Amino acid sequence: MDENQEALELQFDQLQAALAADDMKQFRELFLELHIFEQGQFYQSLTDEQRRQMYAYLSPKEIADMFDVIEEDNIHMTDYLSEMRPGYAADMLAEMYTDNAVDLLNTLDKKQTAKYLSIMPHESAREIRELLHYEDDTAGAIMTTEYVSIVANQTVRSAMYVLKNEATAAETIYYIYVVDQANHLVGVISLRDLIINDDDVMIADILSERVISVHVGDDQEDVAQTFRDYDFLALPVTDYDEHLLGIVTVDDIIDVIDDEAASDYSGLAGVNVEEVSENPMRSAMSRLPWLITLLFLGMATASLISHYEELVSEASILAVFISLITGTAGNAGTQSLAVAVRRLAMTEDKERSFLGTVMGEILTGLITGAITGLTIFAIVSIWKGNPTLGFVIGIAMMFAITVANLAGSLIPMLMDKLGFDPAVASGPFITTLSDLTSVLIYFNIASLFMQQFIGT
Amino acid sequence: MDENQEALELQFDQLQAALAADDMKQFRELFLELHIFEQGQFYQSLTDEQRRQMYAYLSPKEIADMFDVIEEDNIHMTDYLSEMRPGYAADMLAEMYTDNAVDLLNTLDKKQTAKYLSIMPHESAREIRELLHYEDDTAGAIMTTEYVSIVANQTVRSAMYVLKNEATAAETIYYIYVVDQANHLVGVISLRDLIINDDDVMIADILSERVISVHVGDDQEDVAQTFRDYDFLALPVTDYDEHLLGIVTVDDIIDVIDDEAASDYSGLAGVNVEEVSENPMRSAMSRLPWLITLLFLGMATASLISHYEELVSEASILAVFISLITGTAGNAGTQSLAVAVRRLAMTEDKERSFLGTVMGEILTGLITGAITGLTIFAIVSIWKGNPTLGFVIGIAMMFAITVANLAGSLIPMLMDKLGFDPAVASGPFITTLSDLTSVLIYFNIASLFMQQFIGT
Numbered sequence: 068m069d070e071n072q073e074a075l076e077l078q079f080d081q082l083q084a085a086l087a088a089d090d091m092k093q094f095r096e097l098f099l100e101l102h103i104f105e106q107g108q109f110y111q112s113l114t115d116e117q118r119r120q121m122y123a124y125l126s127p128k129e130i131a132d133m134f135d136v137i138e139e140d141n142i143h144m145t146d147y148l149s150e151m152r153p154g155y156a157a158d159m160l161a162e163m164y165t166d167n168a169v170d171l172l173n174t175l176d177k178k179q180t181a182k183y184l185s186i187m188p189h190e191s192a193r194e195i196r197e198l199l200h201y202e203d204d205t206a207g208a209i210m211t212t213e214y215v216s217i218v219a220n221q222t223v224r225s226a227m228y229v230l231k232n233e234a235t236a237a238e239t240i241y242y243i244y245v246v247d248q249a250n251h252l253v254g255v256i257s258l259r260d261l262i263i264n265d266d267d268v269m270i271a272d273i274l275s276e277r278v279i280s281v282h283v284g285d286d287q288e289d290v291a292q293t294f295r296d297y298d299f300l301a302l303p304v305t306d307y308d309e310h311l312l313g314i315v316t317v318d319d320i321i322d323v324i325d326d327e328a329a330s331d332y333s334g335l336a337g338v339n340v341e342e343v344s345e346n347p348m349r350s351a352m353s354r355l356p357w358l359i360t361l362l363f364l365g366m367a368t369a370s371l372i373s374h375y376e377e378l379v380s381e382a383s384i385l386a387v388f389i390s391l392i393t394g395t396a397g398n399a400g401t402q403s404l405a406v407a408v409r410r411l412a413m414t415e416d417k418e419r420s421f422l423g424t425v426m427g428e429i430l431t432g433l434i435t436g437a438i439t440g441l442t443i444f445a446i447v448s449i450w451k452g453n454p455t456l457g458f459v460i461g462i463a464m465m466f467a468i469t470v471a472n473l474a475g476s477l478i479p480m481l482m483d484k485l486g487f488d489p490a491v492a493s494g495p496f497i498t499t500l501s502d503l504t505s506v507l508i509y510f511n512i513a514s515l516f517m518q519q520f521i522g523t
Numbered sequence: 524m525d526e527n528q529e530a531l532e533l534q535f536d537q538l539q540a541a542l543a544a545d546d547m548k549q550f551r552e553l554f555l556e557l558h559i560f561e562q563g564q565f566y567q568s569l570t571d572e573q574r575r576q577m578y579a580y581l582s583p584k585e586i587a588d589m590f591d592v593i594e595e596d597n598i599h600m601t602d603y604l605s606e607m608r609p610g611y612a613a614d615m616l617a618e619m620y621t622d623n624a625v626d627l628l629n630t631l632d633k634k635q636t637a638k639y640l641s642i643m644p645h646e647s648a649r650e651i652r653e654l655l656h657y658e659d660d661t662a663g664a665i666m667t668t669e670y671v672s673i674v675a676n677q678t679v680r681s682a683m684y685v686l687k688n689e690a691t692a693a694e695t696i697y698y699i700y701v702v703d704q705a706n707h708l709v710g711v712i713s714l715r716d717l718i719i720n721d722d723d724v725m726i727a728d729i730l731s732e733r734v735i736s737v738h739v740g741d742d743q744e745d746v747a748q749t750f751r752d753y754d755f756l757a758l759p760v761t762d763y764d765e766h767l768l769g770i771v772t773v774d775d776i777i778d779v780i781d782d783e784a785a786s787d788y789s790g791l792a793g794v795n796v797e798e799v800s801e802n803p804m805r806s807a808m809s810r811l812p813w814l815i816t817l818l819f820l821g822m823a824t825a826s827l828i829s830h831y832e833e834l835v836s837e838a839s840i841l842a843v844f845i846s847l848i849t850g851t852a853g854n855a856g857t858q859s860l861a862v863a864v865r866r867l868a869m870t871e872d873k874e875r876s877f878l879g880t881v882m883g884e885i886l887t888g889l890i891t892g893a894i895t896g897l898t899i900f901a902i903v904s905i906w907k908g909n910p911t912l913g914f915v916i917g918i919a920m921m922f923a924i925t926v927a928n929l930a931g932s933l934i935p936m937l938m939d940k941l942g943f944d945p946a947v948a949s950g951p952f953i954t955t956l957s958d959l960t961s962v963l964i965y966f967n968i969a970s971l972f973m974q975q976f977i978g979t
Contacts (some may be wrong), residue, residue, distance in 0.1 A: 136752075262683070263690045297592075318754040328780070328788070329865070332788055335788065340861050354859075358891060359895065369846070373843045377839075383842075387832060388825055390825070391824060391825045394817070394958050398817055399810070405788060405794055406796055427803050428803075498854070
């Protein structure tokens with residue numbers, strides 16, 4: 068792709084020159100040759116003055132095609148909109164695929180949205196308004212209304228004719244949805260099926276009645292799972308009365324999968340990895356809320372140790388192993404958290420009983436704890452020549468790991484039961500919580516054997 | 524989807540009954556009505572005896588269609604294969620899409636693979652052998668050879684005719700690739716373009732010469748990024764001489780994105796979340812390697828504290844804050860690790876200079892450290908009525924966080940530079956390492972102010 072890249076840069080330079088020379092014809096010719104994504108790359112490399120020049124050269128439809136590809140997660144989109152004359156921007160929004168226009172309008176304040184809707188073509192405004200109603204992260208929020216639907220009582224030839232007319236406007240023409248007079252979804256036929264059948268075959272004879280669809284209120288994660296299972300390129304969305312409302316296409320599902328992965332990853336790390344700024348001050352501000360909250364939880368651990376200060380002053384050897392025990396238990400808790408969150412995300416595995424999972428996790432904790440505990444028992448006994456100390460550290464390690472394992476799996480499972488996203492139970496939260504329980508376990512066990520350590 | 528589910532379960536029961544009654548006609552009728560994914564669900568719910576009965580009822584091609592959908596990450600696939608007569612299994616593999624057959628064969632040992640290849644149709648074996656050569660995680664390893672290609676010198680009508688003939692075998696017919704006599708990729712045309720143009724138009728006049736392709740050795744993550752950028756449903760794969768070798772389809776890209784997300788997530792947690800077993804012993808065995816390795820790193824921290832044991836015995840108050848400082852620095856390190864891994868995954872951001880990123884992360888660390896340090900200074904000064912102690916804890920906290928932040932971003936960046944996957948720098952590794960540096964910083968600062976604490 069390197070020669071491609073060079074050719075592309077050359078063309079970008081020529082486009083810049085055409086803008087500078089105010090040569091609209093040359094600019095349009097070069098620009099419309101580019102792939103839409105590349106048009107977007109060029110557009111985003113410009114100054115606002117150059118972009119204003121582009122609005123004069125290109126139609127709202129041409130800009131809309133480009134915006135359909137660059138809109139995802141681009142923080143400058145609202146700036147771009149405000150550069151355009153309101154009428155131009157409204158036309159542009161009307162020409163975009165409805166789902167993308169809605170995403171874009173959702174980033175504006177309500178007043179601005181209302182302004183654009185009031186000056187755009189009535190039909191487009193109506194479609195956009197309908198989609199604006201749907202809750203975030205549902206099938207309704209990611210669907211588009213540009214699909215092709217036909218009735219069953221016609222031949223392949225006439226269906227192909229319909230398709231030919233709607234091909235330019237539709238977001239996908241590779242599935243054609245079959246509806247009855249009341250717009251109930253009754254079947255689906257792929258373009259592949261249309262192609263391999265003869266022109267005179269009736270649609271009713273070749274359509275698939277077993278159509279997989281999602282409901283408009285379904286969670287976008289479940290919609291993504293249906294895409295994964297069936298390897299579809301698009302899925303129809305219906306209301307609870309099986310009326311066809313729109314379609315979700317696979318490119319939007321890739322965004323959903325990316326977003327969900329980033330949010331799980333962010334949860335585990337206790338930081339929003341998508342709000343990455345190059346400004347250290349802003350980065351710090353996005354990380355501090357978690358850090359300070361956890362600092363207070365950490366203070367609970369500190370004040371717990373404070374209770375045992377006398378014990379520590381008499382047997383300072385105990386201080387040596389605090390971080391080893393809290394650290395190892397924290398590591399085990401993070402592992403069990405990640406496994407639990409992942410398991411909850413895999414819908415198929417949800418059927419396993421709550422109690423079964425918890426018991427399994429306790430057992431896993433006991434096994435890892437016992438082996439880790441035995442290892443540290445051997446190390447400490449030899450290193451410090453003190454098997455009693457080794458025994459205390461080993462036993463404390465075993466219980467601390469078991470409890471951390473249990474917390475790591477129980478907390479996300481409880482959050483899931485209560486209807487929260489289990490992924491927000493962050494790794495740092497689990498490790499900080501497990502510091503507290505580990506210290507509690509450690510000093511209680513050490514107290515039992517206290518006489519042994521005095522003066523060591 | 525609930526009524527769907529009920530209808531499906533009813534049909535599964537009827538299928539079971541047909542198997543029990545040995546009614547092949549009834550079974551085939553009901554089975555072939557199902558969507559392929561549902562066929563797979565039914566198949567996987569059977570006993571091995573019932574599955575053997577199915578092989579007698581269905582052709583290798585019919586089983587192959589189902590295997591194309593269920594093959595991903597299914598650990599029982601090799602068992603299924605070994606249940607079939609070798610000739611049947613070989614025919615089945617030949618009928619699968621080449622990329623899926625290759626995935627499946629890659630899970631077998633070489634002897635078995637060779638056996639199946641030796642008894643399958645020659646042409647299929649040749650195609651599979653070619654794909655088996657490609658390295659894991661490259662475009663070559665995920666591409667398939669079932670694409671449609673045509674030459675430019677023909678009309679839309681004749682291209683549609685070619686398409687009609689190849690539609691059943693091809694994995695996608697929605698892009699048609701245009702090649703010259705030597706099979707060099709020279710253009711692409713979408714089925715949408717064929718549909719909207721008249722029958723007599725020449726392909727040469729409407730094809731897009733600016734075809735985006737990937738090279739066979741490209742990393743699958745880069746291929747996924749190209750899909751994200753351009754919203755394609757398929758991409759052509761070429762060798763370094765621009766010969767067309769195959770295509771990658773979007774369903775495989777969804778698997779790639781899922782796999783990469785799971786591997787990033789696993790890395791952050793220090794456990795392979797994909798190898799989830801319900802057997803606690805197995806779970807424990809998959810988690811122990813990291814835990815024990817980190818235990819030894821933790822021992823370094825313990826022996827470091829051991830050096831300061833005398834200091835602790837004289838000023839036991841110091842022990843109270845060990846876990847607070849190591850814990851908070853660990854949390855900060857995990858945040859910075861996650862941000863760094865994420866930034867490295869976004870290719871666009873790679874251009875930012877190494878030094879710039881490191882300086883930014885140090886600054887972020889200093890800011891978060893200063894604010895956290897100030898907070899803890901205030902709390903400790905009031906709680907313990909000892910501003911000097913508060914100062915020591917606060918300063919130690921600030922430096923510990925700064926160092927943890929730096930380690931969290933530097934380590935994945937160095938791994939990336941050295942050609943490793945930065946995501947394997949796990950969260951638990953960073954926290955355990957930061958325990959060591961935090962303790963070092965803490966006790967060194969405390970030593971400087973030692974006289975103040977003796978006897979407190």
